[in-house]
Amino acid sequence: MRDEGTSHHYLPHRRTAAAALDLTDRLGGLLPSAVRGVVWTTDAPFRQTRAEVAAYEKALVLAAEMEAVALFTVAEYRQVEAAAVVAVADSLVKPGPCEHRPETEKALQLALGAAVQALTEA
Template identity: 35%
Template structure:
């Protein structure tokens, strides 16, 4: 059985200075610097979300007054092996964050012809090219709870649109 929709809710590292620990991030495109996504869609296709889910995520963030970010994310399957030169290059290009899964999730959904969207939580920031140990910060738990409410609100918005 093929699902009707795929979603992802995850933690990863931001690479822009204006992104704080706990801020929600909505990937507009996953820049594919890994191998998994190429098993699902060809190189010439972009790994992107479904527009209706993207809009529902933004609407849900606004309904909670969340300071959220929308933009490209860099995907690598080499955890904790981000080189300084690549981080700096993607920072200069305005990429919001680095993670390991978004392109695979988007590509699988495109391949299966199902709707897809992701909301990601900044749990770290590589602006200084050193770990900020965001998972250990007290404010992250509150941010996770708020982001979970945003995810639930997104589902409500999507169910209203479909009915």
């Protein structure tokens, strides 16, 4: 979901941008426990309202992050593949302190390994 400024410099406005399916499939094959779905890209992380968060949750958006849409639109503009892996560390739905957790560190290490392998095989 496009809710940031960078992507609009590369492609006309539309509500979404997508990862490359082939690269996403390769990553998914290397991360079998990963969940695929929609993320909300916003470059204003402290401006989300409760209503926005509730609407995105209702629309089954799995995570909020800050870069994926910009990468997807620049990749589309440059005609190259891009995909994203997000390791969720905290929640907008259930606010609380963000704390370092070993499972987040492990997820990031698995994602990095999968990304290197997927790109090597590309």
